Amino acid sequence: MADELQTGIRNYRKYESGDAKPTxxxxxxxxxxxxxxxxxxxxxxxxxxKHVD
Known part of the structure; x- marks a missing residue:
């Protein structure tokens, strides 16, 4: 997934752990x-x- 997003694995792991949020x-x-x-x-x-009429 990190490769697909063109980001480092450390950064992507922060997304997974909740320590960072993607743009x-x-x-x-x-x-x-x-x-x-x-x-x-x-x-x-x-x-x-629930809110669609």
């Missing part, structure tokens, strides 16, 4: 790589499902 562009890249929405990554997909 908005990085978040979009992660979502694209995993083929999920950014809402899913941010744990907001349930929120959106």
């Amino acid at each position: 908005l562009d990085g978040l979009v890249q992660i979502a694209d790589i995993l083929d999920v929405s950014t809402d899913y990554l941010l744990c907001r997909d349930e929120f959106l499902a």
